[in-house]
Amino acid sequence: MIAVECILLVSLLAVLYRLFRGPHPWDRLLAYNAASNRMFVLLALIAVIDGRHSYLDATIVYAALSFLGVIILARFMERGGGHR
Amino acid sequence: MIGDILIGLGLLFVVIGTIGIVRFRDVYSRLQASGVSDNAGLGLILIGLIVRHGLSSDDLRLGLLFFLLLLTNPIITHSIAKSAFVRKYGGRGDGRT
Numbered sequence: 555m556i557a558v559e560c561i562l563l564v565s566l567l568a569v570l571y572r573l574f575r576g577p578h579p580w581d582r583l584l585a586y587n588a589a590s591n592r593m594f595v596l597l598a599l600i601a602v603i604d605g606r607h608s609y610l611d612a613t614i615v616y617a618a619l620s621f622l623g624v625i626i627l628a629r630f631m632e633r634g635g636g637h638r
Numbered sequence: 639m640i641g642d643i644l645i646g647l648g649l650l651f652v653v654i655g656t657i658g659i660v661r662f663r664d665v666y667s668r669l670q671a672s673g674v675s676d677n678a679g680l681g682l683i684l685i686g687l688i689v690r691h692g693l694s695s696d697d698l699r700l701g702l703l704f705f706l707l708l709l710t711n712p713i714i715t716h717s718i719a720k721s722a723f724v725r726k727y728g729g730r731g732d733g734r735t
Contacts, residue, residue: 558683561649565656572659572668580665580722587714588659588672591707592652595680598703602687602696610699617703621710625717632721 555603559596566592583627590620641690644682651679665722673715681707 601609658671
């Protein structure tokens with residue numbers, strides 16, 4: 555199961571490349587959403603495999619808060635925020 | 639056994655979606671790659687975790703996480719696409735890779 559965590563981590567780093575390089579603000583927002591999705595699935599994997607059961611509660615809170623943040627940023631850019 | 643197969647299938651979807659996010663040309667193509675394959679791949683990994691470790695007290699929380707992922711990811715995809723469309727982002731040819 556260590557291999558599964560390593561593949562997810564490499565995928566997370568590849569998405570972070572798009573987050574830092576993406577030419578438009580929506581690219582960065584999309585990459586941030588994908589990175590946070592991979593992050594909480596990685597946290598759930600660590601929680602179940604290593605038996606740290608308290609990580610799962612933190613994972614649920616993290617998923618809900620990242621959803622809220624991405625929605626708020628998308629509405630902000632829709633109403634004319636950002637640098638364009 | 640079945641859980642391992644589900645986790646492997648989910649990893650395949652996640653790797654394909656990552657290649658799509660890194661290599662596609664404009665925002666809408668990347669949204670399509672991210673929205674479809676992340677939803678399938680990460681959901682399959684969570685279901686594989688539920689199946690693999692038998693009946694325990696983690697199942698309810700993992701199921702809640704899967705439900706949250708399945709509920710919020712289409713909303714986020716739609717919201718980003720609507721935001722890019724309202725601000726008149728053009729699509730093909732407008733993206734500089």
